[in-house]
Amino acid sequence: MQDVPEIQRRILAFCGFGFRLPFLRGNASEAPHVQVEHRTSPRPFTREPDMPLVLTLASRNLFQDRLRFAATLTGIVFSVVLVMVQLGLYAGFGRMVTTMIDHASADLWVVAKGTTSFEDLSLLDANLEKRLTAIRDVASVDPVVIGFSNWRLPGGAMTPVFVVASDFRQNDLLPWNIVAGKVDDLKQRGTIAADKTYFQRLGVSGLGASVEIRGYPAKIVAVTEGIRSFTTTPYIFADLASARAYTGLPPASVSHFIVRLKPGADRDRLKQDIQSAISGVEVLTPQEFANRSRSFWLFGTGAGAALFAGALLGVIVGTIIVAQTLYSSTKDHLYEFATLRAIGCAKSYIYRVILYQAVLNAVIGYTIAAAVGLIVVALTATSALPIVISKNLIGGIFLLTLVMCVVSALAAIGRTIRMDPVMVLSR
Amino acid sequence: MSEALVTATGVTSVLGTGAAQVRALNNVSLSLNGGELVVLMGPSGSGKTTLLSVLGCMLTPTEGNVHICGLSTAGADAEELAAIRRRFIGFVFQSYHLFPTLTAAENIQLALDVRKQRGRKARARTAEVLKTVGLNHKARAFPRELSGGEQQRVAIARAIVAEPAIILADEPTAALDGTNGQAVMKILASVARVPHRAVLVVTHDTRLTNFADRVLYIEDGRITGEERPRSKIGLEELPANPLRA
Ligand SMILES: Nc1ncnc2c1ncn2[C@@H]1O[C@H](COP(=O)(O)OP(=O)(O)OP(=O)(O)O)[C@@H](O)[C@H]1O
Ligand SMILES: [Mg+2]
Numbered sequence: 001m002q003d004v005p006e007i008q009r010r011i012l013a014f015c016g017f018g019f020r021l022p023f024l025r026g027n028a029s030e031a032p033h034v035q036v037e038h039r040t041s042p043r044p045f046t047r048e049p050d051m052p053l054v055l056t057l058a059s060r061n062l063f064q065d066r067l068r069f070a071a072t073l074t075g076i077v078f079s080v081v082l083v084m085v086q087l088g089l090y091a092g093f094g095r096m097v098t099t100m101i102d103h104a105s106a107d108l109w110v111v112a113k114g115t116t117s118f119e120d121l122s123l124l125d126a127n128l129e130k131r132l133t134a135i136r137d138v139a140s141v142d143p144v145v146i147g148f149s150n151w152r153l154p155g156g157a158m159t160p161v162f163v164v165a166s167d168f169r170q171n172d173l174l175p176w177n178i179v180a181g182k183v184d185d186l187k188q189r190g191t192i193a194a195d196k197t198y199f200q201r202l203g204v205s206g207l208g209a210s211v212e213i214r215g216y217p218a219k220i221v222a223v224t225e226g227i228r229s230f231t232t233t234p235y236i237f238a239d240l241a242s243a244r245a246y247t248g249l250p251p252a253s254v255s256h257f258i259v260r261l262k263p264g265a266d267r268d269r270l271k272q273d274i275q276s277a278i279s280g281v282e283v284l285t286p287q288e289f290a291n292r293s294r295s296f297w298l299f300g301t302g303a304g305a306a307l308f309a310g311a312l313l314g315v316i317v318g319t320i321i322v323a324q325t326l327y328s329s330t331k332d333h334l335y336e337f338a339t340l341r342a343i344g345c346a347k348s349y350i351y352r353v354i355l356y357q358a359v360l361n362a363v364i365g366y367t368i369a370a371a372v373g374l375i376v377v378a379l380t381a382t383s384a385l386p387i388v389i390s391k392n393l394i395g396g397i398f399l400l401t402l403v404m405c406v407v408s409a410l411a412a413i414g415r416t417i418r419m420d421p422v423m424v425l426s427r
Numbered sequence: 428m429s430e431a432l433v434t435a436t437g438v439t440s441v442l443g444t445g446a447a448q449v450r451a452l453n454n455v456s457l458s459l460n461g462g463e464l465v466v467l468m469g470p471s472g473s474g475k476t477t478l479l480s481v482l483g484c485m486l487t488p489t490e491g492n493v494h495i496c497g498l499s500t501a502g503a504d505a506e507e508l509a510a511i512r513r514r515f516i517g518f519v520f521q522s523y524h525l526f527p528t529l530t531a532a533e534n535i536q537l538a539l540d541v542r543k544q545r546g547r548k549a550r551a552r553t554a555e556v557l558k559t560v561g562l563n564h565k566a567r568a569f570p571r572e573l574s575g576g577e578q579q580r581v582a583i584a585r586a587i588v589a590e591p592a593i594i595l596a597d598e599p600t601a602a603l604d605g606t607n608g609q610a611v612m613k614i615l616a617s618v619a620r621v622p623h624r625a626v627l628v629v630t631h632d633t634r635l636t637n638f639a640d641r642v643l644y645i646e647d648g649r650i651t652g653e654e655r656p657r658s659k660i661g662l663e664e665l666p667a668n669p670l671r672a
Binding site: 052053054056057060061064313335336339340341343344345346347350421422424425426427 | 476479480483485486505506509510511512513514516517518520522524526527528529536538540541542545557585586597645
């Protein structure tokens with residue numbers, strides 16, 4: 001056996017892949033004019049001369065059985081849309097729960113120890129403001145007051161609102177998307193900003209409406225659009241003094257502090273300095289605070305887990321449907337795969353045919369699903385919980401679809417591994 | 428006649444298990460030489476297909492050795508056997524086994540594609556072989572649009588397109604009428620007119636023996652006889668392109 005390579009070489013040269021059948025001599029091997037003839041041939045004999053044959057075979061196998069192909073696509077579209085909606089809701093929810101943090105101009109947040117989210121009602125001592133201001137590199141320290149309150153409806157009934165207040169002179173946490181009125185007017189005592197979406201619920205007509213919050217008068221001087229709350233309790237913006245009245249928070253307490261740095265200061269160092277100077281508080285970067293809020297609302301409440309479970313279910317159902325149809329297709333074409341094997345193709349060639357089928361399924365199914373997804377996104381854009389599909393999510397879901405389809409191909413590939421090519425001779 | 432392209436020595440093949448166990452081949456030795464067409468005849472169940480499977484590296488014998496173009500197949504795994512088939516062997520099956528979703532030309536090209544021969548050259552070669560089997564006008568036809576004889580000619584084209592040293596055909600004419608069967612045998616006989624190629628045809632049809640250089644008889648898994656037909660059709664009687672004469 002040790003001189004096999006030598007034999008191989010000799011035999012290859014001897015059997016020669018180069019020799020022609022005698023009755024073919026003088027045909028295509030006399031190249032120049034034959035090539036031209038081939039190029040100008042009006043009827044190329046393969047339909048897609050430039051498409052790899054494996055891909056041709058895969059696509060024909062796939063499209064040949066229309067019913068099965070339709071079933072596969074339905075499965076993929078169902079599963080991908082489900083995944084898209086669940087993850088889009090997750091993204092939308094994730095964005096909504098950090099909306100206040102994202103719109104605040106904080107360099108650092110100082111919050112009560114163990115605060116779970118922006119909406120956490122834990123309190124800080126208002127006197128900390130002086131101590132914080134004294135720390136080197138701190139440019140400004142501004143309190144934020146939040147809290148639930150009761151809004152008096154025209155009929156006299158009460159409905160809950162969530163008050164958000166900061167020092168409006170510092171532009172710490174101003175309402176955004178103003179569609180009527182002026183933010184500047186909020187500096188006056190007893191003025192508020194409310195979102196248009198909730199006007200009906202709050203029983204007001206719009207700008208200039210005078211209402212009563214926890215017995216105190218309030219006048220709408222600014223109207224926002226799209227500041228929606230994931231808790232369904234409307235956000236009301238007010239100045240600090242009014243907010244204390246509305247929420248009943250005593251002057252000795254604040255909810256959070258927004259800290260801004262002096263230009264050129266090192267944020268991480270300052271964070272540590274504050275942390276070591278003041279006990280009983282936590283110092284968070286906006287990113288950390290957002291992450292903490294998100295993980296509390298999404299995972300602390302189980303909402304995120306439910307959304308992920310839905311997405312996972314979609315992936316599982318999709319994988320099973322695609323696996324099932326690919327497997328049955330492969331079984332139907334088993335004699336062809338065995339023939340391929342009999343004529344000496346490598347295993348990888350067969351895998352390629354099946355994987356191409358899986359990828360074609362994925363690409364076509366995903367394209368349809370993405371179109372459906374875009375419609376869903378458009379339809380929910382103005383709803384209480386919009387589905388947010390970012391570029392990353394679009395890319396991620398495409399990869400997920402690909403992985404799903406490729407994993408689905410494993411059963412079919414397994415079937416061809418167990419196949420014995422000798423079967424083609426027994427039929 | 429040149430040297431042996433296929434040699435089998437003491438090949439025994441036991442198939443099935445338990446009570447259903449059958450000694451399909453019993454100590455078979457033979458060789459196929461370059462430039463010859465050998466016809467293998469025998470009653471049903473005598474082991475013809477089993478022998479073809481062993482010679483074609485599709486079935487590993489229970490005992491004995493097979494050499495293909497000097498390479499021993501002993502100890503080769505499935506992938507290595509496939510590589511040997513790819514390199515040296517072309518198959519023609521009784522039921523053609525064409526790919527129904529591929530055109531005649533694509534079916535043929537597939538045999539080049541699995542050998543990584545692609546592009547314009549492969550297409551030109553495919554066109555050439557289609558012409559050889561007289562089907563250049565059917566290049567774009569799908570198998571279901573072809574007659575049985577035409578399908579088998581496409582299958583032969585697929586077997587020869589990569590110019591393998593050995594062509595193995597299992598009852599290639601069984602599903603065809605007399606005329607088509609003769610036409611197919613003529614092509615196979617032409618194919619064997621190359622000093623470095625051997626063709627083995629398994630058949631029941633005694634009328635086909637006059638295409639053979641040698642006829643081997645098999646019974647109960649043993650080679651029981653060998654003869655060289657007197658009335659063999661001479662080279663001059665085989666036109667360059669038998670199907671267009
Ligand atoms: N996979 C198998 N398991 C068990 N026995 C088998 C198997 N394949 C073939 N046999 C047996 O081996 C013997 C030879 O079979 P083989 O197919 O080689 O015959 P054959 O000469 O080709 O017959 P035919 O002319 O009918 O095609 C038969 O008795 C058959 O029943
Ligand atoms: Mg048989």
